[in-house]
Amino acid sequence: MKLYYSPGACSLASHITLHEAGVDFTAEKVDIRAKRTETGADFTAINPRGAVPALDLGNGDVLTEGVAIMQHVMDSAAPGVLPAPGTVARARLAEALNYVSTEVHKTYSPFFYGLEGEAKAKQLALLDARLQVIEDRLSGREYLAGDAYTPADAYFFTVTNWSQFAGHDLSKFPRITALRAKVAARPAVQKALQAEGLAA
Known part of the structure; x- marks a missing residue:
């Protein structure tokens, strides 16, 4: 398998998950603005949307969208690690992944397009509201989806890394800060970051 990624982008969560699953894979960096890989390939020929992550499964198939990649990698390479399909625990994982994707990730995205002044202040307030939901939820669980680490935690760790770029203070969320520290200490996370x- 080959992961196409951009350093620090949302593809980091897929990178972490591949290490968590213990699979053999290669990784190729993508310039997402130029739509070229580090070997000079046209990235839009690999993923027509031009977005990372993309995972070449090695059989002619390319899987896109981090939420799909992370679940497929764990289900195929480390069966039984994620909650079983059809269980409430699996639904909680889907719930967590989708909340990070549709509410948290998308709330960070505008900061990468030069928000300033009142527009930035409004977006920061919206981000705080989205994060408060998770802060409150963590009062009754160890991780986003329950008492066990899942790819949802890798994804949340990845997107909340963007707070520094956005000029956003995460220290007001002590449970989130504690979760981020636990996730950062995982060997798979350190491997992907390195x-x-x-x-x-």
């Missing part, structure tokens, strides 16, 4: 040149 591979992307992001480790301290």
